[in-house]
Amino acid sequence: MSRARFEKFKQVLRQRQHDMTLLTDEVHKAQNISAMLRTADAVGMPEIHMVQPHRGRLVYHHTAGGSGRFTGTAVHPDIQTGMNVLRQRGLKLVAAHWSERAVHYRDVDYTQPFALIMGAEKEGLSDYAAEHADAHVTIPIIGMVESYNVSVAAAIILQEALHQRQQNGQYDREIDENDPEIREILFRWMHPQMVRYCEKHKLPFPDMDDDGDMIPPADPRYRSPK
Missing domain, CATH: 3.40.1280.10 (SPOUT methyltransferase, trefoil knot domain)
Known part of the structure; x- marks a missing residue:
């Protein structure tokens, strides 16, 4: 990504x-x-x-x-x-x-x-x-x-x-990128396949790095979604 x-x-x-x-x-x-x-x-x-x-x-x-x-x-x-x-x-x-x-x-x-x-x-x-x-x-x-x-x-x-x-300048605002809600939205947009996999298996979303790439979780319940 x-x-x-x-x-x-x-x-x-x-x-x-x-x-x-x-x-x-x-x-x-x-x-x-x-x-x-x-x-x-x-x-x-x-x-x-x-x-x-x-x-x-x-x-x-x-x-x-x-x-x-x-x-x-x-x-x-x-x-x-x-x-x-x-x-x-x-x-x-x-x-x-x-x-x-x-x-x-x-x-x-x-x-x-x-x-x-x-x-x-x-x-x-x-x-x-x-x-x-x-x-x-x-x-x-x-x-x-x-x-x-x-x-x-x-x-x-x-x-x-x-x-x-x-x-009126209403499109110029800042967001807190560390806000959990913001991070969830960004993850949903960046990784739709993993979102479907996590929701199907009731798993929390993995973390992302500064480039928006998913950090592979060590938990064996995760695997690459097909």
């Missing part, structure tokens, strides 16, 4: 935005969830939240071009639960939704803790989410189409959030 890759992973962790996330309101198409996972990783979200659709099963590609490995997911049984969880974390709930109180998506202060709520592909935002969201935002459209694809709309709004936060 190259030192450059290890440094890249640490840089990504330094830029993670733990007070910014995405909540999908029964979005069910795998390609849309995958696209939003890619966007979430691109703007520094450590995880996204999803509401289980009433019809069918929530299916999505965990890989999402590799980003699913770096961005966690939390699934909620309904929109009320999802919104309550995020509100309890102190996040402002911003819904992509046209209404009389909707504002241009660039007129919102995304430097504050927030969660962006995106509605389902055909039905849009649920009545509950629309009523209980703290703010509504819209993206101007001048063509014949009525709306952007849900994953495209999320990307447009979150790029504005990234821009505002970059201008």
Whole structure:
């Protein structure tokens, strides 16, 4: 494993935005969830939240071009639960939704803790989410189409959030590389095969050296994962 890759992973962790996330309101198409996972990783979200659709099963590609490995997911049984969880974390709930109180998506202060709520592909935002969201935002459209694809709309709004936060210096922070939680995340990213092996056999993760290479444990229970 190259030192450059290890440094890249640490840089990504330094830029993670733990007070910014995405909540999908029964979005069910795998390609849309995958696209939003890619966007979430691109703007520094450590995880996204999803509401289980009433019809069918929530299916999505965990890989999402590799980003699913770096961005966690939390699934909620309904929109009320999802919104309550995020509100309890102190996040402002911003819904992509046209209404009389909707504002241009660039007129919102995304430097504050927030969660962006995106509605389902055909039905849009649920009545509950629309009523209980703290703010509504819209993206101007001048063509014949009525709306952007849900994953495209999320990307447009979150790029504005990234821009505002970059201008505010929120992507410039330090991490404690010796923090056990940070070390675990780095190990998971650097050594996914060994992670699967350790979890299967209920073994603690081995240590890493300064280059991110795994230090072979002396314990005979470990062996190279196949």
